[in-house]
Amino acid sequence: MRKIFLYLNTIRFLKVQQIFYRLKNILFKRKFINTSYEVVPRRSGAWKDCFINEERFSSDYQVKFLNSSKTLDFPSDWNKEYVSKLWLYNLHYFEDVLSFNAKEKSSFYINLFNLWIDHNPAGHGVGWEPYPTSLRISNLLKAWLSGLDLEKDQLKSLFSQTSHLFNNLEKHLLCNHYFANLKALLFSGIIFQNKRWTEYSIKELEKEITEQILPDGEHFELSPMYHSLILVDILDIYNLSLSFPNELDSLRKALKKKIPKMLNFLELMSHPDGEISFFNDSVFGIAPSKENIENYGRSLSFEPKKLDTSKACVHKLGSGYISAYLNKTKIIFDAANIGPEYNPGHGHADTLSFELSIGNERVFVNSGISHYENNKLRVMQRGTASHNTVEINDSNSSQVWHSFRVANRASIISRSVQMQDDTISINAEHDGYKRLLYGANHNRNITLKRNEFSIKDNIIGSFKSAKVRFYFHPNLKVKMENNNLKIKGKRFEISSDLKCKKAKLISSNWNPEFGKSLKNKCLEITFSSNHNETRFFKRFF
Numbered sequence: 001m002r003k004i005f006l007y008l009n010t011i012r013f014l015k016v017q018q019i020f021y022r023l024k025n026i027l028f029k030r031k032f033i034n035t036s037y038e039v040v041p042r043r044s045g046a047w048k049d050c051f052i053n054e055e056r057f058s059s060d061y062q063v064k065f066l067n068s069s070k071t072l073d074f075p076s077d078w079n080k081e082y083v084s085k086l087w088l089y090n091l092h093y094f095e096d097v098l099s100f101n102a103k104e105k106s107s108f109y110i111n112l113f114n115l116w117i118d119h120n121p122a123g124h125g126v127g128w129e130p131y132p133t134s135l136r137i138s139n140l141l142k143a144w145l146s147g148l149d150l151e152k153d154q155l156k157s158l159f160s161q162t163s164h165l166f167n168n169l170e171k172h173l174l175c176n177h178y179f180a181n182l183k184a185l186l187f188s189g190i191i192f193q194n195k196r197w198t199e200y201s202i203k204e205l206e207k208e209i210t211e212q213i214l215p216d217g218e219h220f221e222l223s224p225m226y227h228s229l230i231l232v233d234i235l236d237i238y239n240l241s242l243s244f245p246n247e248l249d250s251l252r253k254a255l256k257k258k259i260p261k262m263l264n265f266l267e268l269m270s271h272p273d274g275e276i277s278f279f280n281d282s283v284f285g286i287a288p289s290k291e292n293i294e295n296y297g298r299s300l301s302f303e304p305k306k307l308d309t310s311k312a313c314v315h316k317l318g319s320g321y322i323s324a325y326l327n328k329t330k331i332i333f334d335a336a337n338i339g340p341e342y343n344p345g346h347g348h349a350d351t352l353s354f355e356l357s358i359g360n361e362r363v364f365v366n367s368g369i370s371h372y373e374n375n376k377l378r379v380m381q382r383g384t385a386s387h388n389t390v391e392i393n394d395s396n397s398s399q400v401w402h403s404f405r406v407a408n409r410a411s412i413i414s415r416s417v418q419m420q421d422d423t424i425s426i427n428a429e430h431d432g433y434k435r436l437l438y439g440a441n442h443n444r445n446i447t448l449k450r451n452e453f454s455i456k457d458n459i460i461g462s463f464k465s466a467k468v469r470f471y472f473h474p475n476l477k478v479k480m481e482n483n484n485l486k487i488k489g490k491r492f493e494i495s496s497d498l499k500c501k502k503a504k505l506i507s508s509n510w511n512p513e514f515g516k517s518l519k520n521k522c523l524e525i526t527f528s529s530n531h532n533e534t535r536f537f538k539r540f541f
């Protein structure tokens with residue numbers, strides 16, 4: 001019975017079209033239409049090169065994805081899940097054609113793509129699934145616009161792949177997958193002069209851009225990693241619109257307004273070390289780095305806006321994220337609902353969690369993720385206990401389950417920001433635990449001052465047990481003696497008096513990349529009443 005309710009509370013958030021297309025995909029075999037290829041593809045001298053990816057392939061077919069390396073053995077490795085399906089997807093993306101030294105390896109990529117065509121018959125295997133197909137089409141056509149001399153048979157294959165994709169769009173998933181589908185259709189439609197693909201992709205992209213990019217520039221899945229990926233997609237489409245202005249005038253105008261806001265949000269959600277924060281599904285090594293994305297934006301005449309880090313607080317109303325800066329300290333606070341409602345597959349039960357840096361050093365970090373496989377570790381890494389927030393009754397604030405499922409979700413009831421003199425105060429409350437037998441709301445107030453900060457948690461209602469956790473970056477020296485906590489970085493020290501608290505320092509893991517876990521420490525405090533305040537004092541060396 002419990003599982004039935006879990007399914008019902010997941011399905012009730014879906015769009016009708018998602019249910020329709022899921023049933024359609026089950027009942028009807030996906031179509032492959034090999035449209036005759038009789039066009040001459042168009043290049044444009046206005047295209048701006050975008051070699052922003054890290055190199056994954058070597059010329060002797062050594063490859064490394066998700067921190068797992070392999071010498072490839074074709075044709076079997078095209079469909080062998082060596083590590084995971086995500087690892088296999090990466091093999092079919094062909095992102096390496098846009099790596100920094102790609103032009104030096106052009107003949108290798110030509111040969112690799114010929115192998116792909118020979119070993120992957122039309123419509124069969126992982127490589128023909130819509131998402132890897134979309135990324136491969138876009139990447140190879142971008143590389144071709146930058147000078148990669150694809151052969152006639154290779155261009156014909158990309159044309160056929162697009163034909164297949166057009167009949168297998170991921171309308172059952174929507175979100176970033178559908179966006180990637182549409183981007184590939186647009187590139188192929190423009191380059192191969194296919195009016196049907198072009199018109200459909202423009203019409204749908206205009207709707208998706210309006211829905212997926214919130215008014216303040218946030219991508220609606222509220223993951224800094226996926227925001228970065230979508231921002232690259234947006235820059236690519238804008239780049240294409242400058243290269244073929246007559247067909248893409250309306251898209252260009254819409255994107256020109258969105259891109260500065262998206263770059264601004266990336267800055268807000270990144271730490272001073274230049275990399276993204278870990279909220280929802282976010283780690284390093286999947287999206288291009290923030291620096292590379294900003295450089296790509298500059299090549300298209302978008303200069304990222306740098307914020308005043310002496311004292312500032314930015315509250316993004318669309319998403320609910322809040323960034324605050326004071327005296328070399330940056331805090332990023334999650335006062336957001338899980339989003340989007342109809343597909344929160346990359347969402348975590350991390351409501352009211354935060355991350356904090358002092359100078360260029362990360363101090364408090366959410367735990368990150370190490371894989372997307374459906375197992376207990378995946379659910380644990382998405383759970384409340386893996387984040388810098390409060391867990392009540394050993395439950396998650398939102399019901400994350402399976403690899404990409406969420407049933408009942410926490411809702412933000414209130415949030416506010418106050419700035420006065422040298423003090424920034426952030427407050428928010430959510431109702432994620434109201435569904436429990438002993439129901440309660442969680443209210444959190446974070447106060448940031450020049451030489452101290454405090455986290456005050458209030459549980460409004462009844463509860464059996466409650467714990468608050470603070471995860472520390474692995475590079476820090478963390479110790480606790482006589483309930484006196486000391487945290488030492490390269491240029492600062494933080495102390496906290498934990499006397500009269502049920503506090504302990506436990507071993508845990510920080511997962512900065514897929515397939516990579518580092519040992520770190522976690523401070524765990526058990527509530528003895530409905531209120532807990534933890535104060536931290538800092539000094540600089």
